[in-house]
Amino acid sequence: MIAISLGFPIDALLEEEIRAGVVRQLGGKEQNDYIVGKNHILARWRSNVEVWLSKGQIKETVSNEYEHLISAAYDFLLYNGYINFGVLLPLTSLMPELTNEGSVIIVGAGLAGLSAAKQLMSFGFKVIVLEGRNRPGGRVYTQKMGKKGQFAAVDLGGSVITGIHANPLGVLARQLFIPLHKVRDNCPLYKPYGAPVDKGIDSNIELIHNKLLDKVMELRKIMGGFANDISLGSVLERLRQLYGVARSTEERQLLDWHLANLEYANVGCLSDLSTTFWDQDDPYEMGGDHCFLVLQGVQQETTLQYSLITSQTSPAPDS
Numbered sequence: 297m298i299a300i301s302l303g304f305p306i307d308a309l310l311e312e313e314i315r316a317g318v319v320r321q322l323g324g325k326e327q328n329d330y331i332v333g334k335n336h337i338l339a340r341w342r343s344n345v346e347v348w349l350s351k352g353q354i355k356e357t358v359s360n361e362y363e364h365l366i367s368a369a370y371d372f373l374l375y376n377g378y379i380n381f382g383v384l385l386p387l388t389s390l391m392p393e394l395t396n397e398g399s400v401i402i403v404g405a406g407l408a409g410l411s412a413a414k415q416l417m418s419f420g421f422k423v424i425v426l427e428g429r430n431r432p433g434g435r436v437y438t439q440k441m442g443k444k445g446q447f448a449a450v451d452l453g454g455s456v457i458t459g460i461h462a463n464p465l466g467v468l469a470r471q472l473f474i475p476l477h478k479v480r481d482n483c484p485l486y487k488p489y490g491a492p493v494d495k496g497i498d499s500n501i502e503l504i505h506n507k508l509l510d511k512v513m514e515l516r517k518i519m520g521g522f523a524n525d526i527s528l529g530s531v532l533e534r535l536r537q538l539y540g541v542a543r544s545t546e547e548r549q550l551l552d553w554h555l556a557n558l559e560y561a562n563v564g565c566l567s568d569l570s571t572t573f574w575d576q577d578d579p580y581e582m583g584g585d586h587c588f589l590v591l592q593g594v595q596q597e598t599t600l601q602y603s604l605i606t607s608q609t610s611p612a613p614d615s
């Protein structure tokens with residue numbers, strides 16, 4: 297399940313694995329054995345993400361005849377950041393003091409830049425991170441509000457772990473012992489003056505919204521390249537008129553709520569989103585619950601940022 301959530305096919309190899317030459321022959325028994333070994337390593341690392349998993353520990357649990365496959369799987373997972381990543385302490389102590397792999401300049405101290413920096417440092421590279429702003433974190437930024445001693449923390453950027461299955465952010469939370477709070481599945485809607493929306497109408501309009509999107513996907517297959525230049529908004533409105541759905545004021549308001557939510561999720565107006573590409577990141581969606589970090593005071597939030605930034609084992613500063 298972990299391997300699937302990470303995007304590994306059940307019975308095939310990723311292009312990257314093929315390029316890395318993890319097996320001598322594709323499609324046979326050796327490939328199957330490699331996949332079983334890889335899944336074993338992934339499961340073992342995920343069962344305790346607080347400590348470094350060594351190749352030796354894995355080899356102890358597997359028969360000698362599979363040693364070369366285990367070695368290939370371990371190296372692939374390690375160098376591609378599937379295991380032994382994050383803020384686990386042995387990683388920092390394993391970082392070589394004298395680097396010998398060369399130097400890398402990373403532009404941007406957001407999550408991606410900081411994670412890449414940490415990973416490269418653990419491989420022995422000298423890393424310099426250049427950041428244009430006067431703070432790290434990029435699009436993740438927690439604003440402290442209030443007086444001294446009475447703070448509230450407000451996230452102005454990324455805050456929800458959107459699907460906990462195999463999500464590397466979930467691994468970071470576990471390594472920092474930060475509990476997670478599941479976001480409720482149900483989302484009751486209210487009319488403009490506060491009365492709750494009738495559940496029947498609510499679920500009916502949600503169904504209509506989803507069906508309209510299904511139709512968009514069918515239609516764009518037929519349209520081919522033409523769909524690139526036609527906005528998602530215009531196709532949805534045309535389909536709504538064609539099927540004569542969401543006609544009453546209340547129904548229309550509810551459908552508009554879903555459309556506004558779609559714009560929020562895509563960070564753009566429906567009139568600016570292309571019919572072809574509006575859902576291009578769907579294959580990378582993580583499964584499982586959506587969660588917030590439970591922060592007891594603002595200290596922990598800064599810990600997450602500073603743990604990514606520093607490779608030191610010293611405690612995070614107060615602010």
Ligand SMILES: Cc1cc2nc3c(=O)[nH]c(=O)nc-3n(C[C@H](O)[C@H](O)[C@H](O)COP(=O)(O)OP(=O)(O)OC[C@H]3O[C@@H](n4cnc5c(N)ncnc54)[C@H](O)[C@@H]3O)c2cc1C
Nearest residue numbers: 404405406407408409426427428434435436453454455456
């Ligand atoms: C309001 C909002 C809410 C969000 N909510 C969520 C959420 O709940 N869950 C979720 O998973 N994601 C959420 N996201 C998305 C998430 O925050 C981003 O996907 C993630 O932070 C991107 O990280 P990154 O390192 O790739 O890029 P960024 O965080 O954008 O980092 C890029 C960094 O590079 C710097 N930079 C750029 N160009 C240069 C340059 N030329 N020289 C020097 N520095 C440069 C920038 O200043 C920035 O610090 C949200 C985003 C926003 C804006």
